[in-house]
Amino acid sequence: MSSITATNKRGFGAFLWDYLTTVDHKKIAHLYLAGGGFFFILGGLEALVIRIQLIKPQNDFVSAGFFNEMITMHGTTMIFLAGMPILIGLMNAAMPLQIGARDVAFPFLNSLSFWLFFFGGVLLNVSFLLGGAPDAGWTSYASLAMQSPGRGVDFYIAGLQIAGAGTLMGGINFLATIITMRAPGMTYMRMPLFTWATFITSVLILFAFPPLTINLFLLMFDRMFDTAFFDVALGGNTIIYQHLFWIFGHPEVYILILPLFGLFSEVFSTFSRKRLFGYTAMVFATMLIAFLGFMVWAHHMFTVGLGPVANSIFAVGTMAIAVPTGIKIFNWILTMWGGQVTVNSAMLWALGFIPSFTIGGMTGVMLGSAVADYQYHDTYFVVAHFHYVIVGGTIFGIFSGLHYWWPKMFGRVLNETLGKVGFWFFFIGFHLTFFIQHFLGLMGMPRRYWVFLHDQGLELGNLISTIGAFAMAVGSTIFIINIVVTAVKGEKAVADPWDGRTLEWSVSSPPPYYNFEQVPLVRGLDPLWIEKMEGDGTMPPGEPLDDVHMPNGSFLPFLMGLGFFVAGFGFIYQTDYTMAYLALYGGMAFAIGCMAVRSVKDDYGYYIPKEELQKALEGEAK
Amino acid sequence: MTDNSNLDVKDSESFRRQKSKEEMQKQLISFALMIVFTFIAFAMVATESISRMYVIPILFIMAIVQAGFQFYYFMHMKEKNHEMPATFIFGGVWAAFLTLAGLVVISWW
Numbered sequence: 001m002s003s004i005t006a007t008n009k010r011g012f013g014a015f016l017w018d019y020l021t022t023v024d025h026k027k028i029a030h031l032y033l034a035g036g037g038f039f040f041i042l043g044g045l046e047a048l049v050i051r052i053q054l055i056k057p058q059n060d061f062v063s064a065g066f067f068n069e070m071i072t073m074h075g076t077t078m079i080f081l082a083g084m085p086i087l088i089g090l091m092n093a094a095m096p097l098q099i100g101a102r103d104v105a106f107p108f109l110n111s112l113s114f115w116l117f118f119f120g121g122v123l124l125n126v127s128f129l130l131g132g133a134p135d136a137g138w139t140s141y142a143s144l145a146m147q148s149p150g151r152g153v154d155f156y157i158a159g160l161q162i163a164g165a166g167t168l169m170g171g172i173n174f175l176a177t178i179i180t181m182r183a184p185g186m187t188y189m190r191m192p193l194f195t196w197a198t199f200i201t202s203v204l205i206l207f208a209f210p211p212l213t214i215n216l217f218l219l220m221f222d223r224m225f226d227t228a229f230f231d232v233a234l235g236g237n238t239i240i241y242q243h244l245f246w247i248f249g250h251p252e253v254y255i256l257i258l259p260l261f262g263l264f265s266e267v268f269s270t271f272s273r274k275r276l277f278g279y280t281a282m283v284f285a286t287m288l289i290a291f292l293g294f295m296v297w298a299h300h301m302f303t304v305g306l307g308p309v310a311n312s313i314f315a316v317g318t319m320a321i322a323v324p325t326g327i328k329i330f331n332w333i334l335t336m337w338g339g340q341v342t343v344n345s346a347m348l349w350a351l352g353f354i355p356s357f358t359i360g361g362m363t364g365v366m367l368g369s370a371v372a373d374y375q376y377h378d379t380y381f382v383v384a385h386f387h388y389v390i391v392g393g394t395i396f397g398i399f400s401g402l403h404y405w406w407p408k409m410f411g412r413v414l415n416e417t418l419g420k421v422g423f424w425f426f427f428i429g430f431h432l433t434f435f436i437q438h439f440l441g442l443m444g445m446p447r448r449y450w451v452f453l454h455d456q457g458l459e460l461g462n463l464i465s466t467i468g469a470f471a472m473a474v475g476s477t478i479f480i481i482n483i484v485v486t487a488v489k490g491e492k493a494v495a496d497p498w499d500g501r502t503l504e505w506s507v508s509s510p511p512p513y514y515n516f517e518q519v520p521l522v523r524g525l526d527p528l529w530i531e532k533m534e535g536d537g538t539m540p541p542g543e544p545l546d547d548v549h550m551p552n553g554s555f556l557p558f559l560m561g562l563g564f565f566v567a568g569f570g571f572i573y574q575t576d577y578t579m580a581y582l583a584l585y586g587g588m589a590f591a592i593g594c595m596a597v598r599s600v601k602d603d604y605g606y607y608i609p610k611e612e613l614q615k616a617l618e619g620e621a622k
Numbered sequence: 623m624t625d626n627s628n629l630d631v632k633d634s635e636s637f638r639r640q641k642s643k644e645e646m647q648k649q650l651i652s653f654a655l656m657i658v659f660t661f662i663a664f665a666m667v668a669t670e671s672i673s674r675m676y677v678i679p680i681l682f683i684m685a686i687v688q689a690g691f692q693f694y695y696f697m698h699m700k701e702k703n704h705e706m707p708a709t710f711i712f713g714g715v716w717a718a719f720l721t722l723a724g725l726v727v728i729s730w731w
């Protein structure tokens with residue numbers, strides 16, 4: 001029975017309670033997608049404000065101060081609250097199914113991850129209502145952040161700290177899942193590329209988030225508790241902030257792209273009806289990118305004055321990353337080569353990704369040349385670069401992934417016509433918006449400026465850019481309409497609508513809450529495809545039918561998130577109001593109390609009896 | 623387990639006991655060593671009996687040895703099937719080392 005009809009019978013309250021207490025990876029995926037989708041819309045509206053302000057020279061659509069808040073919140077929201085959560089949502093939806101597991105390793109922690117992200121994101125955004133949002137850029141460099149009046153930057157610190165903790169837990173959870181919960185026969189070198197990408201991305205999260213955490217703490221101490229880590233006048237050093245930020249920040253951009261590299265590998269091979277070309281090379285290229293990703297952070301700081309030796313070393317390291325990336329591009333093209341290519345919406349996004357992302361990679365190598373970067377740095381050229389990789393890579397990938405896995409996640413196939421129309425609006429709008437920005441940057445237009453002047457040759461480019469932004473908004477809106485149309489009268493999805501190759505297509509759409517009656521036996525790469533070619537098309541069981549152990553749902557993760565949320569306010573306001581300590585200590589005590597309850601109270605979960613699974617199996621056989 | 627049906631159950635039980643006794647002994651010894659190390663470290667700094675130039679490297683060496691004890695004895699990394707945790711721990715050490723080395727070189731070169 002689909003969850004939607006079930007909820008209609010139970011009413012909205014029960015539906016809500018179900019999601020507030022769920023520890024099921026498939027429902028947590030829904031939560032992540034809904035939360036990330038909401039922030040994606042918010043971040044998109046902020047982008048439109050930026051583009052409207054820059055539609056003509058000397059515009060005064062918004063004030064300079066509000067413009068700074070817009071660029072800061074746009075970047076922060078898109079990266080931390082839209083991009084990463086949607087990716088984690090897709091990972092939650094697909095990865096456990098792909099390795100033949102019944103859930104992630106720590107289902108309770110999984111739900112805590114989500115609620116921390118959610119409350120962190122809300123905390124960041126309520127700053128708009130409480131005297132102004134953060135305005136020191138998504139990087140929040142200490143030299144700006146320390147000068148920023150009001151409490152905006154404090155909201156940035158508290159919000160990201162809470163959301164970041166959730167992300168870190170999520171990464172650890174995925175690692176434990178992939179290491180310990182693969183089905184019999186699913187060796188590392190038989191894992192689908194999306195699972196590999198999830199694994200390597202989680203490693204990046206594990207190693208990259210601690211520097212961010214530390215940096216945010218140092219900034220917090222400086223702003224709220226009068227330390228002087230970054231205060232030059234008192235002997236501090238603001239450059240340390242930049243180093244720590246980019247030691248996190250560069251791996252972060254790979255956290256945003258690697259999962260999609262994995263996803264595209266699946267999409268290309270499924271819709272070309274061919275095994276992925278160069279599987280092993282793909283795996284090792286991904287590892288190499290992750291490895292090199294930790295050694296190039298200073299390419300964001302070429303103009304800081306590190307000196308010619310440091311700049312040269314980091315320039316060479318940066319350009320080296322283009323090599324494994326190039327390997328991947330060629331492998332995708334060769335996967336399609338000679339295949340039976342089906343071009344549907346998921347595939348369209350994937351095809352659009354290749355040229356777009358390649359342009360972004362090329363400008364990346366240009367920026368990686370330290371001498372040339374003195375010209376490009378902090379201009380619209382950089383803005384064009386990172387939008388080509390993040391929109392052309394991450395966002396295209398997210399849309400592709402949503403089209404690909406929507407049937408698996410929600411039991412209905414997204415409308416193809418709307419999908420394609422939406423794609424073309426977004427694709428053309430994207431290139432209109434950002435291609436011209438390369439030239440604006442080369443002509444010297446600085447990024448993050450509130451206005452540009454008349455008669456500098458920047459008018460036409462900016463106008464085109466704004467028009468493109470609206471086309472992207474239309475494309476996104478069509479996607480939202482598609483969701484609604486599909487929910488109302490979309491075609492019911494079969495278990496395997498795309499003639500898929502990996503394990504998630506061997507279970508019904510949406511899968512039963514326990515995923516597999518019997519964990520499947522994996523005989524090679526693309527396990528389902530092997531069974532289609534050599535077996536009877538169904539997965540052989542890898543274990544005898546037996547009772548299945550399941551975790552109980554819990555409301556505690558929500559309460560813990562709430563506790564930290566309240567404590568966040570306490571930290572932000574204790575500088576001015578002693579009363580705020582109430583929130584600080586109260587919130588902390590509440591959250592830690594919830595942890596204590598969780599630790600002391602044993603929760604053994606429950607068992608699904610063998611008979612119920614037997615019945616489900618017989619139902620499928622019919 | 624299943625293949626050892628000819629093995630006397632009592633025997634295997636006493637073997638297990640023997641093993642865990644040895645394990646306990648090792649744990650206690652390494653615990654004692656760590657306490658001693660910590661004590662030496664504090665004493666060295668507090669009494670100022672050794673010159674600064676030697677104290678710092680000695681402290682570093684003792685810290686590394688202690689970390690080793692921690693990983694291999696208390697966190698059981700010496701046992702079989704701990705390759706993955708080991709990979710991750712050394713991966714983390716490597717990432718941290720690279721970062722620090724990078725920062726040090728940039729600042730003082």
Ligand code: HEM
Nearest residue numbers: 253257299300322361364365367368377378382386389390
């Ligand atoms: C071939 C691979 C790449 C190279 C060589 C490269 C190189 C660079 C360089 C040198 C900069 C600094 C430019 C400056 O500030 O002057 C930069 C900025 C940036 N890159 Fe890349 N990049 C690559 C891929 C990516 C990918 C895959 C992403 C994300 C998915 C990404 C996201 C960004 C972002 C967000 C910034 C701007 C950060 C900021 O200042 O706000 N890059 N890139």
Ligand SMILES: [Cu+2]
Nearest residue numbers: 250253299300
């Ligand atoms: Cu970078």
